Amino acid sequence: MEPEVSNQSLLFLIVFVLVPLTLSYYYQLGMNKDIVWSAIRGTVQLFVVGYILTFLFDLNPFIGIPLMVSIMIVIATLHARNKGKELPNVFAVILLGLITVEGSVLALWLAFDMIEFRPSEVIPMSGMIIGNSMVAMGLALERMKSEFTENSGRLMAALSLGAKPNQASHLIITKTLNAALIPNVDRLKTIGLVQLPGMMTGLILGGVEPVMAIKYQLVISLSIFSSVSLSAMFITMAMYRYFFNKNDQLLESEEELRTQSK
Amino acid sequence: MTQAIFSFKGVTDDILNHLSFNIYKNEKVMLFGPSGAGKSSLLFLFNRLRDPKEGKIEFKDRPITEYDISNLRRKVGLLLQSPNLFPGTVLDNLKYGPSLCGEWNPADAKKLLEYVQLPESYLNRKVDQLSGGEQQRVSLGRTLANSPEVLLLDEPTSALDYRTAEEIEEVLEELVDVHQLTMVMVTHDLRQAKRLGERGLFLMDGEIKEDDQIKTMLTEPKTEELKDFIQD
Ligand SMILES: Nc1ncnc2c1ncn2[C@@H]1O[C@H](COP(=O)(O)OP(=O)(O)OP(=O)(O)O)[C@@H](O)[C@H]1O
Ligand SMILES: [Mg+2]
Numbered sequence: 001m002e003p004e005v006s007n008q009s010l011l012f013l014i015v016f017v018l019v020p021l022t023l024s025y026y027y028q029l030g031m032n033k034d035i036v037w038s039a040i041r042g043t044v045q046l047f048v049v050g051y052i053l054t055f056l057f058d059l060n061p062f063i064g065i066p067l068m069v070s071i072m073i074v075i076a077t078l079h080a081r082n083k084g085k086e087l088p089n090v091f092a093v094i095l096l097g098l099i100t101v102e103g104s105v106l107a108l109w110l111a112f113d114m115i116e117f118r119p120s121e122v123i124p125m126s127g128m129i130i131g132n133s134m135v136a137m138g139l140a141l142e143r144m145k146s147e148f149t150e151n152s153g154r155l156m157a158a159l160s161l162g163a164k165p166n167q168a169s170h171l172i173i174t175k176t177l178n179a180a181l182i183p184n185v186d187r188l189k190t191i192g193l194v195q196l197p198g199m200m201t202g203l204i205l206g207g208v209e210p211v212m213a214i215k216y217q218l219v220i221s222l223s224i225f226s227s228v229s230l231s232a233m234f235i236t237m238a239m240y241r242y243f244f245n246k247n248d249q250l251l252e253s254e255e256e257l258r259t260q261s262k
Numbered sequence: 263m264t265q266a267i268f269s270f271k272g273v274t275d276d277i278l279n280h281l282s283f284n285i286y287k288n289e290k291v292m293l294f295g296p297s298g299a300g301k302s303s304l305l306f307l308f309n310r311l312r313d314p315k316e317g318k319i320e321f322k323d324r325p326i327t328e329y330d331i332s333n334l335r336r337k338v339g340l341l342l343q344s345p346n347l348f349p350g351t352v353l354d355n356l357k358y359g360p361s362l363c364g365e366w367n368p369a370d371a372k373k374l375l376e377y378v379q380l381p382e383s384y385l386n387r388k389v390d391q392l393s394g395g396e397q398q399r400v401s402l403g404r405t406l407a408n409s410p411e412v413l414l415l416d417e418p419t420s421a422l423d424y425r426t427a428e429e430i431e432e433v434l435e436e437l438v439d440v441h442q443l444t445m446v447m448v449t450h451d452l453r454q455a456k457r458l459g460e461r462g463l464f465l466m467d468g469e470i471k472e473d474d475q476i477k478t479m480l481t482e483p484k485t486e487e488l489k490d491f492i493q494d
Contacts, residue, residue: 249311
């Protein structure tokens with residue numbers, strides 16, 4: 001079996017763009033330019049990535065894999081740190097976190113022979129790990145910031161009772177981790193029922209036996225689950241201290257957060 | 263000769279301007295003044311939730327900065343306007359402070375509830391099921407659990423209705439007497455200041471404009487600012 005989307009049929013994809021375009025035109029959503037631009041951009045982006053991947057897959061794994069994984073980690077770090085720009089060292093912490101997470105997951109995969117050290121396996125799988133970890137870190141950062149603002153009264157009460165920052169933050173850390181894990185637990189619960197995961201769909205369309213596809217999907221789903229947990233934990237533990245100064249006082253304003261790091 | 267328990271000398275920062283005064287043991291000091299005067303900011307200096315930029319603060323003749331912060335905060339307890347209870351039961355909240363240093367004695371729970379005049383059956387109630395007044399009592403009990411010598415209060419009744427506020431006032435008055443506490447309380451309610459305290463500090467624009475017996479301040483205010491404030 002050699003399923004393939006032919007180039008001619010690819011042309012008809014334009015129909016799928018015309019639908020939102022017509023909607024936007026008809027209801028004057030003012031998104032015409034955006035829709036056309038994003039469709040073109042997405043297409044070009046994917047083809048470019050396709051060629052880059054072909055190039056990388058042909059490289060020596062010991063060059064191609066570290067190269068691509070590093071690029072992915074740096075881009076993910078740049079992206080995630082936007083969620084916590086006012087916090088000191090956020091770039092370094094996220095970078096270190098992503099390296100730790102990706103490093104340990106990759107080591108486990110290889111140690112237990114779950115995948116082979118080939119660019120065509122390591123790079124897409126790592127991409128999923130890094131991408132999900134990036135989102136998890138960003139969400140954890142945002143959540144932590146809003147929990148600190150919402151609970152400033154409780155934090156002041158805890159400090160006033162003699163709590164150290166780690167003790168006072170306990171409540172916030174718990175809530176942040178909870179928020180990071182719940183969607184993942186839910187996703188695992190419904191996996192395959194509501195939506196066939198992207199990777200499995202891809203493998204099945206590519207002609208792989210469904211049971212085989214499921215094995216890969218299990219590896220990736222559980223790996224994502226644990227990397228996401230690890231990422232949220234890492235970022236929370238590394239960052240909570242920056243909401244206090246060295247005299248166990250709560251920093252309130254953004255300016256204080258930026259300037260008065262520990 | 264009574265000894266100063268707190269001594270402020272030239273305390274200055276963005277909000278407060280050269281404050282110098284003493285607080286003596288067992289005094290009941292009422293801090294009042296218009297909104298934004300810096301009352302809360304001043305109060306938080308006593309337990310180092312904030313530090314001033316300049317000036318000296320002494321607690322029992324030693325610079326406040328020489329104390330271990332957690333120990334200082336246990337000795338100088340604080341009650342805020344809203345109860346800010348931790349999720350969980352009344353007991354969880356009461357034991358929070360002492361547990362931090364492994365000093366919780368379960369027998370104290372009953373005593374603390376008695377101090378704040380709540381029935382013993384409340385111990386295992388979830389705090390989000392309590393009324394505002396009850397929550398504020400639990401919050402007070404939680405502060406008292408550390409056996410503080412000084413009690414700081416930042417408008418502890420302003421979020422409560424008149425009746426409930428009066429009940430809290432009664433609880434406070436008795437506690438301060440029984441435990442020989444020194445009390446520094448922020449209030450914008452002058453009648454409450456008169457009921458609960460003896461000495462008043464009138465704060466405005468980060469400065470202490472008057473420091474006198476509250477009764478005297480109300481009957482013969484010396485500054486125009488205080489006159490205006492009383493009239494409002
Ligand atoms: N975290 C903060 N950062 C910067 N300025 C602040 C901060 N908190 C308060 N201020 C400012 O400091 C001044 C004093 O505030 P403070 O809360 O001490 O006043 P207050 O007398 O307690 O007022 P209120 O009666 O409204 O509680 C105000 O002008 C306020 O806007
Ligand atoms: Mg205030």
